[in-house]
Amino acid sequence: MRWRVVRAVTRTAFLEFWRSPAAVFWTYGFPLGMAFVLGFAFQPAALPPVPVAVIASPGAEHYATMLRRSARLDVEVLDEADADRALARGRVALSLHVQDGAPVLRSDPTRPEAELARLLVERAMIDASPQAASIAPVRHEVEDRPGARYIDFLVPGLIGLNLLGAGMYGVGFNLVQMRTQNLLRRLFVTPMRRSEFIAGYLLGRSVLVLPEALVIVLFGTLLWGVPLRGSVLALLSIVVVGGLCFSGIGVLCASRARTIETISGLINAVMLPMWILGGTFFANENLEGPTRWAAEAMPLTHVNRALRTVMLEPCGLLDVLLPLGGFAALGGLCFWLALRMFRWQ
Amino acid sequence: MTSAADAAPAIELAGLRKAFTKGRETTVAVDHLDLVVRRGEVFGLLGPNGAGKTTTVEICEGLTAPDAGEVRILGRSWRDGDDGAIRARIGVCLQETRFHEHATVREVLALFRVSFERGRSVDEAMALVSLEEKADARQKSLSGGQRQRLAVAAALVGDPELLFLDEPTTGLDPQSRRQLWQVVRDFRAGGGTVLLTTHYMDEAEQLCDRVAVVDRGRVIALDTPAGLIRSLGAEHFVTADVVADSGVAPTEAELRALPDVAAAAFDTAPGSVRLTLTVRSVHRALPALLTLLEQRGLVLGGLSTRHATLEDVFVHLTGRQLREGGAA
Numbered sequence: 001m002r003w004r005v006v007r008a009v010t011r012t013a014f015l016e017f018w019r020s021p022a023a024v025f026w027t028y029g030f031p032l033g034m035a036f037v038l039g040f041a042f043q044p045a046a047l048p049p050v051p052v053a054v055i056a057s058p059g060a061e062h063y064a065t066m067l068r069r070s071a072r073l074d075v076e077v078l079d080e081a082d083a084d085r086a087l088a089r090g091r092v093a094l095s096l097h098v099q100d101g102a103p104v105l106r107s108d109p110t111r112p113e114a115e116l117a118r119l120l121v122e123r124a125m126i127d128a129s130p131q132a133a134s135i136a137p138v139r140h141e142v143e144d145r146p147g148a149r150y151i152d153f154l155v156p157g158l159i160g161l162n163l164l165g166a167g168m169y170g171v172g173f174n175l176v177q178m179r180t181q182n183l184l185r186r187l188f189v190t191p192m193r194r195s196e197f198i199a200g201y202l203l204g205r206s207v208l209v210l211p212e213a214l215v216i217v218l219f220g221t222l223l224w225g226v227p228l229r230g231s232v233l234a235l236l237s238i239v240v241v242g243g244l245c246f247s248g249i250g251v252l253c254a255s256r257a258r259t260i261e262t263i264s265g266l267i268n269a270v271m272l273p274m275w276i277l278g279g280t281f282f283a284n285e286n287l288e289g290p291t292r293w294a295a296e297a298m299p300l301t302h303v304n305r306a307l308r309t310v311m312l313e314p315c316g317l318l319d320v321l322l323p324l325g326g327f328a329a330l331g332g333l334c335f336w337l338a339l340r341m342f343r344w345q
Numbered sequence: 346m347t348s349a350a351d352a353a354p355a356i357e358l359a360g361l362r363k364a365f366t367k368g369r370e371t372t373v374a375v376d377h378l379d380l381v382v383r384r385g386e387v388f389g390l391l392g393p394n395g396a397g398k399t400t401t402v403e404i405c406e407g408l409t410a411p412d413a414g415e416v417r418i419l420g421r422s423w424r425d426g427d428d429g430a431i432r433a434r435i436g437v438c439l440q441e442t443r444f445h446e447h448a449t450v451r452e453v454l455a456l457f458r459v460s461f462e463r464g465r466s467v468d469e470a471m472a473l474v475s476l477e478e479k480a481d482a483r484q485k486s487l488s489g490g491q492r493q494r495l496a497v498a499a500a501l502v503g504d505p506e507l508l509f510l511d512e513p514t515t516g517l518d519p520q521s522r523r524q525l526w527q528v529v530r531d532f533r534a535g536g537g538t539v540l541l542t543t544h545y546m547d548e549a550e551q552l553c554d555r556v557a558v559v560d561r562g563r564v565i566a567l568d569t570p571a572g573l574i575r576s577l578g579a580e581h582f583v584t585a586d587v588v589a590d591s592g593v594a595p596t597e598a599e600l601r602a603l604p605d606v607a608a609a610a611f612d613t614a615p616g617s618v619r620l621t622l623t624v625r626s627v628h629r630a631l632p633a634l635l636t637l638l639e640q641r642g643l644v645l646g647g648l649s650t651r652h653a654t655l656e657d658v659f660v661h662l663t664g665r666q667l668r669e670g671g672a673a
């Protein structure tokens with residue numbers, strides 16, 4: 001490889017990307033906007049009360065008053081037919097019926113909110129009973145310390161997602177576009193080598209992931225106090241090596257695709273499962289069976305995990321050497337395959 | 346120093362064959378084609394759409410592998426272990442390439458220059474095609490002709506010995522075409538060899554030292570432009586439109602009996618008859634024709650003469666027009 005050639009290709013690839021505002025926006029601006037919107041949407045906030053119905057009958061008012069003392073319950077007194085309908089539609093999670101002077105709770109246990117409603121109602125009854133005073137009072141604290149909130153989980157995941165998008169769209173897609181416009185074959189008839197082209201192209205298309213990741217981290221820190229407890233060097237290493245790993249997957253997908261349709265399909269096939277199971281929006285550690293295996297097989301899962309480790313735990317470069325080695329190995333394998341399979345036309 | 350490879354012709358093609366298969370249909374694009382392009386000449390491939398010109402050129406450029414046949418470029422073969430050595434000595438202008446949309450003229454040329462160990466400077470290459478004023482203009486703001494000139498400059502920036510130009514002037518205005526012709530002539534004057542394809546016979550006549558007429562993947566004639574035209578046996582055409590029913594039209598035999606007339610044809614249009622004579626010399630045939638028409642009392646509606654072109658050669662060889670829509 002001749003560095004002056006690599007440099008020239010890098011420069012061209014970077015400028016081409018930088019000068020097309022739409023590409024920059026969809027690759028970098030959009031994930032940033034999403035981080036912003038999701039960050040605000042998932043601020044820690046009071047949970048909404050759970051709606052329950054008390055069926056009108058002579059003893060009903062006593063129970064309704066008792067339940068209304070709980071801030072977590074939204075109590076309505078309805079006649080039986082209305083209460084059944086509300087329960088069937090899911091408008092209330094539970095109904096309370098006074099039969100022979102004793103309360104009967106009715107709910108569909110397959111609805112997730114039913115269990116919660118039952119516990120809240122029983123709790124309200126215990127609180128109202130004379131024995132309540134003998135139970136040691138339990139104090140409850142809202143967990144809103146930095147590092148443990150959903151936003152703290154989300155921000156590292158968005159960096160991971162962004163690396164994935166930059167590798168697939170920023171690197172892979174455009175390569176096929178160059179192929180369709182005959183530009184690759186035109187370069188092929190010059191003394192440029194494949195390795196020079198691919199290395200330069202890749203650098204040019206992915207240098208932006210670094211500032212982008214920094215901007216997301218800065219965003220998180222300034223707006224929501226998301227911590228960065230590990231070393232900055234470790235974080236940057238994961239961004240760079242993880243980014244190269246996804247770029248490798250992108251180049252591999254693009255190495256033979258001849259049409260925009262093919263590459264779009266391939267990119268979707270790679271990205272969609274990772275969006276869902278890659279652990280960006282929801283933790284995938286408590287999945288079970290084949291979905292868990294699939295999630296564990298996804299590079300995004302591991303990139304996200306490494307990013308979370310570095311951001312939320314005090315650790316240094318040495319603590320993430322193993323995942324870094326993994327990303328480098330996978331990325332290297334993809335490049336090696338891409339180089340062998342690459343077609344200029 | 347001259348080695349055997351340096352003395353070899355610029356291009357040698359022997360028994361070249363290439364077929365494309367799509368589904369059940371097989372198109373034979375190049376069909377046992379033989380060709381030798383000498384060093385220092387401008388060689389033209391002339392033929393209609395789909396004749397196999399681009400396929401042939403791309404085989405020479407190493408972009409397409411032939412199904413059969415020998416290809417030697419500057420004395421070397423492709424896929425012989427050192428393709429880079431050939432690529433360092435050729436310049437290529439593909440039939441259609443879109444460069445980076447947001448790149449400037451200067452940047453495109455710099456990218457195509459960088460992988461050559463020696464070559465022209467970017468400024469020199471721009472000057473060759475008079476694009477200095479557009480040096481910092483981006484692709485999308487260039488006109489079609491300017492893009493085409495840039496493509497040629499990108500082919501020249503590595504200072505090649507052998508230049509491939511696939512329809513370099515298609516879609517250009519007459520001035521830009523002439524400008525590009527001058528670029529090709531200058532390149533040849535500097536000792537370079539050119540293989541170009543074209544639909545334009547005037548281009549082939551003006552520019553090429555030798556022309557191969559290609560049809561359906563084969564070379565059907567090969568000579569200098571003048572030699573090809575001479576092969577028609579007559580080099581001029583006289584066309585006379587006579588007003589119908591203004592007199593007794595001469596027969597074909599009568600027309601052919603006129604001095605230096607090789608062939609005659611009739612075309613009847615409403616209200617007039619067009620006589621087309623193929624003649625060896627206009628100055629002898631024309632007065633005789635006019636005299637004959639006057640004797641018959643025929644009224645002339647129009648009269649023109651033109652020199653035979655390669656188009657006529659093609660029609661003569663294949664019975665078809667080179668381009669749909671007739672001669673240019």
Ligand SMILES: Nc1ncnc2c1ncn2[C@@H]1O[C@H](COP(=O)(O)OP(=O)(O)OP(=O)(O)O)[C@@H](O)[C@H]1O
Nearest residue numbers: 365372373374392393394395396397398399400401
């Ligand atoms: N990649 C390909 N796949 C299938 N068929 C092809 C391919 N390339 C060329 N052909 C066919 O081979 C024949 C020759 O094509 P070619 O492009 O060489 O013609 P050409 O002389 O350059 O024509 P034009 O003047 O239109 O550029 C055509 O019938 C074309 O359809």
Ligand SMILES: [Mg+2]
Nearest residue numbers: 398399400440
């Ligand atoms: Mg062609």
